[in-house]
Amino acid sequence: MRIFPPAHRWLAGLLLSAASAVAMAQAVKPHVVVLATGGTIAGAGASAANSATYAAAKVPVDKLLAGLPELASVAKVSGEQVFQIASESFTNDHLFKLGQRVSALAKQADVDGIVITHGTDTLEETAYFLNLVVRTAKPIVVVGSMRPGTALSADGALNLYDAVSVAASKDAAGKGVLVTMNDEIQSGRDVSKTINIKTEAFKSQWGPLGMVVEGKNYWFRAPVKRHTTQSEFNIDDIQALPAVDIVYGYSNMNTTGIEAYGKAGVKALIHAGTGNGSVAAQAVESLKTLRASGVQIVRSARVPDGFVLRNAEQPDDKYDWVVAHDLRPQKARILAMVALTKTNDSKELQRIFWEY
Ligand code: DAS
16 A cells, blocks of 8 residues: 655645535535515615615616625525515515515425515515514525615625525524624514614614624524414415504594595504504594404504503403504504414404414
8 A cells, every 4th residue: 555655645634634625515505595675785876975865676686696705605595586676665465475485495405594685664574474474494584785785885795694694504593584784683573674774773672683793693582472483374374465554643643544444444453552552532432443343453552662561551351452562563564464364353363462
């Protein structure tokens, strides 16, 4: 048997193990699918100085991914252009189609994680919807940006890199739908856009779940509300989303909006009340009439943080109303829509609002 001299033997061993390590790494890289829907992360401005004036939903997903070669070191990435819209224009139809695509991909054995690039305006609603109806423990990460990629100090590239990195991580599994913005990993349930022009726009009153820094996740808490695999809801069982709308409470409140939504045939009305979900005296009878006609009334609050106490500002038991707990009106609307696909019993709805 030919024996290599010691030095050559060591070098040959090193080269062989390095080559096999690279081959192994490439072969076992997680496969992350990026579903692009538009938004600022796909936006373009006239000049680098335009960090807030630009057109959203312009850059296609293949260009987004080509502009981020660093992704190759994190995962095997494939892209799909699901929509190309600004997210303020999302409809239930968009939500439904996206949910069906995410659910189908999550079932594929060759898909390890899913990223959705999305406008920031309604990102929180989509993230919560997917959190409720997609039955998978695989990481699903929704990501956007506050500045277009053409701007100075654009945030989209790092946000997208973080999203793919988290979606490729085994330790991100089973934590519900996640949102990566501004180095933070947020719960899709808890997070909202709280500032309309800063890169640190996305906050949760309960804090982020963790941070992602240079492709490594640092976790500090885990969700306690039901989600994904623990959910009783499944996009595969839902045929359509019912009409649920929101009325806003304010000084000099009137009943025009409440009555108009009643005539329009909503199945539930979210009341974004002042303070702890307070309802103006002049609006109570209209809401009671709507309830009596079979419409569910859900008391949320226009005040962003805290949670609405049942039977505090209003006799919810007596009026047979539901409280939205800590959910902001736009999130309460998502949960009410999903819940109504299963039940129209107000006590069941209240259970669902406690649990999700
Ligand atoms: N119009 C916003 C949207 O598409 C742009 C953005 O911030 O993503 O949600």
